[in-house]
Amino acid sequence: NYSDNFENDIALLHTTMDIPLYPAVNNINSICLPAQDVLFNGRVTVTGWGHVADEGNTSEHLMTVDLNILNDKLCKDQFKSLYKKQIMICAGLRRGGKNSCRGDSGGPLIKVRFGKAYLIGIVSYGGHGMCARENSGAVYTKVSHYTNWIKKWAYGKCQRSMLVETEDLELGNLISSTSNEEEEMMTEETSEKEMETTTKRMEVEVYQESDLTVVAGSFFLNDATSGETKHKVEKIMKHQHYKPKFYLNDIALLKLSNPIRYDRTKQPICLSQKSDVVPKVLTVSGWRKTQENGFDASVLQTVNIKVVKLEKCKMFAKRGDNYKRYALRW
Numbered sequence: 049n050y051s052d053n054f055e056n057d058i059a060l061l062h063t064t065m066d067i068p069l070y071p072a073v074n075n076i077n078s079i080c081l082p083a084q085d086v087l088f089n090g091r092v093t094v095t096g097w098g099h100v101a102d103e104g105n106t107s108e109h110l111m112t113v114d115l116n117i118l119n120d121k122l123c124k125d126q127f128k129s130l131y132k133k134q135i136m137i138c139a140g141l142r143r144g145g146k147n148s149c150r151g152d153s154g155g156p157l158i159k160v161r162f163g164k165a166y167l168i169g170i171v172s173y174g175g176h177g178m179c180a181r182e183n184s185g186a187v188y189t190k191v192s193h194y195t196n197w198i199k200k201w202a203y204g205k206c207q208r209s210m211l212v213e214t215e216d217l218e219l220g221n222l223i224s225s226t227s228n229e230e231e232e233m234m235t236e237e238t239s240e241k242e243m244e245t246t247t248k249r250m251e252v253e254v255y256q257e258s259d260l261t262v263v264a265g266s267f268f269l270n271d272a273t274s275g276e277t278k279h280k281v282e283k284i285m286k287h288q289h290y291k292p293k294f295y296l297n298d299i300a301l302l303k304l305s306n307p308i309r310y311d312r313t314k315q316p317i318c319l320s321q322k323s324d325v326v327p328k329v330l331t332v333s334g335w336r337k338t339q340e341n342g343f344d345a346s347v348l349q350t351v352n353i354k355v356v357k358l359e360k361c362k363m364f365a366k367r368g369d370n371y372k373r374y375a376l377r378w
Contacts, residue, residue: 053130057172057189060201070312077315080166082192088168089117092139093158096171098151102179106151113146115139118185126175126184137169137188144182148174157188163310167191257281262304265313267348269335275313280305326355
C-alpha cells in the first residue's frame, strides 16, 4: 500500500546470499526490531551519506548525528496532511543545525535502550530546501507500525521458500520421538558404561551459584579479551523435569547478579520458534578439545556441522554406542 504521499514508505530487500555478522566481520551487525506499535521518545541517532547542507555535496564518509523525537504537532503544522502520526515519526532539533537531508532517504533512525540498538525509523522526507532548519523536523517511517508486516515476510514467506531447500527438515521432524519411546527408555536397564557417563553428568548438579562466574565477550580461554565483563551467578534454574540419566530436558538458566551491557563483543541471540525451519548446516562453538585425546583450545573455536536426520540418530542407538537413547533428543 505504498503511495506517492509517503504513506507506507518502507521496503524489504531479500539478498542473494547471507550477510556475515560480527564477529566474522567487525563492522557488520544486526539491529533489533521494536515491538509492534511501541512508542519511543528522547534521543535518537540517524546515519547516512546524503547532503551535508541544503546546497552542499553528498558525503564521502558515513555521517551520524544525534537528534530528538519531536512533538507530532510540529511536523503536522509543517507538512499538513502529508504527516500521519500513526505511521510516521517527527525528529530533529528545535534549534536546528542537524538532521537528515537529501540523499539520506532509506537510512536508519536508531534508538539505544539498555545497550540494545533498535531500528525505530527510516528516513522518509523533509521540507525541500529546509534541511535542519530551526523549529522544523524531518519525517521518518515509524518501523514499529510495520513490525508484524516485516515478520510476516522475513519469518513467513522466506521460511516457506527455505522449506524446499532443506528437504522438509522441520524442527518437529527432528525431535518427533513419542512419549511411549520415552517411557521405554526410562524403564531399560543402564549398562555399566552408561552408568559411568551418568555419574559424570550428575556431578554437574553439585555446583552452587557461588562456584560460577559468567565471562561475557571473551574469545580467549586463559587471557582477557578487550571488552569482556564478568558476572556472578545469582541463581541457577534447572528444568523441573531434568533427567541426568537420560539427558532429558538438559537445559538450565542462569540469573546474573548484574546485567550484561551489549556492545561490539556482546550481543543477544534470538530464540528459535516451533515454526522455524531447521537449515541443513548449523554452527557450534566452544573451547574444548580440537581432537580426541588432544588439548583444550586457547581461542574460541567454531565449526559448521550438518543436521542429522532422526533415522541416522536411531542408527547410533542400534549400534549401542554412547549416543544410545540420547541422540534422539538432539
